[in-house]
Amino acid sequence: MVRTAKDIDARLYTILYKISDPEIPALSIIDLGIVQKVTLEGKHVEIDITPTYTGCPAMDSISMEIRYTLEQYGYSCLVNLVLDPAWTTDFISDVGLQKLKDYGVAPPLSTEKDKRVLYDGERLVPCPRCNSTNSKMISQFGSTACKSLFQCEDCMEPFDYFKCHK
Numbered sequence: 001m002v003r004t005a006k007d008i009d010a011r012l013y014t015i016l017y018k019i020s021d022p023e024i025p026a027l028s029i030i031d032l033g034i035v036q037k038v039t040l041e042g043k044h045v046e047i048d049i050t051p052t053y054t055g056c057p058a059m060d061s062i063s064m065e066i067r068y069t070l071e072q073y074g075y076s077c078l079v080n081l082v083l084d085p086a087w088t089t090d091f092i093s094d095v096g097l098q099k100l101k102d103y104g105v106a107p108p109l110s111t112e113k114d115k116r117v118l119y120d121g122e123r124l125v126p127c128p129r130c131n132s133t134n135s136k137m138i139s140q141f142g143s144t145a146c147k148s149l150f151q152c153e154d155c156m157e158p159f160d161y162f163k164c165h166k
């Protein structure tokens with residue numbers, strides 16, 4: 001997985017870091033952990049990316065965005081979708097988790113806690129604004145299928161919770 005500028009050509013890293021998931025504009029595709037491999041030969045780039053959620057329509061637009069952006073910088077580009085390893089929310093970097101929170105989205109909890117929250121209604125999701133876990137689920141689906149809508153009962157703010165995905 002490509003994580004830091006040391007993993008690939010520095011210029012390519014800077015360009016790729018500017019590309020974000022259309023559903024989570026605050027997170028670059030690097031933070032999201034979907035860029036698995038980048039090969040550069042002359043001006044031709046080959047990139048392996050992992051789809052996030054099966055059927056998430058975001059992937060086509062991410063592939064197009066990568067090709068389009070790299071072409072603007074004078075590269076030709078081939079984007080491959082790689083299904084193995086399958087993406088999980090564990091692929092999101094620590095920087096990415098913090099950015100989600102800053103963006104007002106509660107980052108995914110562990111698989112076990114996630115189940116307790118979504119199926120047993122336990123109050124475990126910290127509000128991204130005031131950190132209170134006195135939050136309740138309003139709807140299984142938030143602004144996108146990857147998220148659930150919550151409301152904090154302390155500061156009363158509604159927020160999205162990024163569901164755990166394995």
Ligand SMILES: [Zn+2]
Pocket residue numbers: 127128129130131132152153154155156157
């Ligand atoms: Zn709150």
